[in-house]
Amino acid sequence: MDLNPRSLFELAFYSSFLLAITSVLLAKWRLPTLLKYGKTLQGVPSKGGILGSLQSLTVPKKWFGHFYVYSTALALLNVCFLRGFASLLVLTHSARRLYETRCVSKFGKDSRIHLSHYLVGLWFYTAVNCAVFVDRTRTRSPLARLVAVIVFVLSSLDQYRNHLHLSKLVKYTLPTYGLFQLVSSPHYFDEILIYLSLAIYTSSLKMFLCLVWVIVNLSTSALETRSWYAKKFPRAAPSFAIIPYLL
Template sequence: MYLVGLIRALGLRGLLNAGWVAASLPIVIAFLPISQLLPFHRLLMQVARRGVKLCALPRSLVPQRNFLHFYMVGVVWTTFLLLSTYFYWKTVFVLLLLEIQVLRRLYESIHVFNYSPTARMHIFGYLVGILYDMFLPLYLLLVFSDEYVIPHGDWFEIVSCPHYLAEIVIYIGILVASRGLDITIWLLLVFVVSNLSIAAIETHKWYQ
């Protein structure tokens, strides 16, 4: 798939892994039982806190109802990736599970939760939520989309395209069944052999 190939070519998987580490490491460090880290712990809790009683500067706060944006982004982005990867069944299955999750959270944000007009959250937490719902499906896409490799074993040890060979054998069988008396079947066989041979040659070149 073009999208997966582009991501791999740009080396984004390593960047995504680094992003997960960078997002998790501050949380782990902040909760280490070290007294010198207490100011960092308080800062992190201030950023992560949501609700009415916040001490941060107003300019660094956004309405808590903006939680809705997380799942709107998640639904749109996951749907786009689903439409782009419909032929990778493992990826589709995992992304469908994620789609159900973000759709459920979107529904809850609209119809279940009743956010107070004065409730606020830190803008850093807001941005983290947006980025999370963008990077998670992208990461799942990389993990569960199988990279195409050159097949081996059975007839692949003899020819590059055994499925083409099998199709030619089928048409030869049709010719034998007709006792070779029908010119149309001969012409059909010639077309099949020539057409599949060209395709097999191109595939063999690609394998090399």
């Protein structure tokens, strides 16, 4: 096997996704506390021993903003060097999310995320921008590209409106805007659609793998959120977690 730099990168890229997806599924099965953050972490009792030490490794939830500072910088480099439309889409998404974390979202001073979430977030946005940089292809179908861009724009607008709605709520109350009446995390559904549009536009296996990660990771978080809503609002909680009429 010829392990040239490109082959080593490919091996590291695909292996990292396999490890990440496997880790989330194992954590869901054996260490579900590590998957909780924000409101779903409230009231979770601390454990002793090694598990307790792992559970206590948290950082402020507002550090989510670091992901988008980092991704915006990487995407800007891609735009400057590649000048491809896919890199511009990633830059647009990253910059919008950076704006939202700075000017729209409200993070409680006591709201925390696990350190593993933070590190995984940095890894993921590295992977996304590397996928755009390395696979500079795009789907040959103009219609598919057009559909991808339309889905990207509409889901981005909807995600912004959903985040704006969440920012105006009294803390830990039930959101009721739009798809919030049907799913507990429609902003996560928007994120899936955004990465679906990127995968379609680029026709890149690496970007499709990013999409798979987004589905697995956000579905896990959405299920935690729906479980929390079901306990706090048993009569009003939405019927689905993330994908209408499916999950």
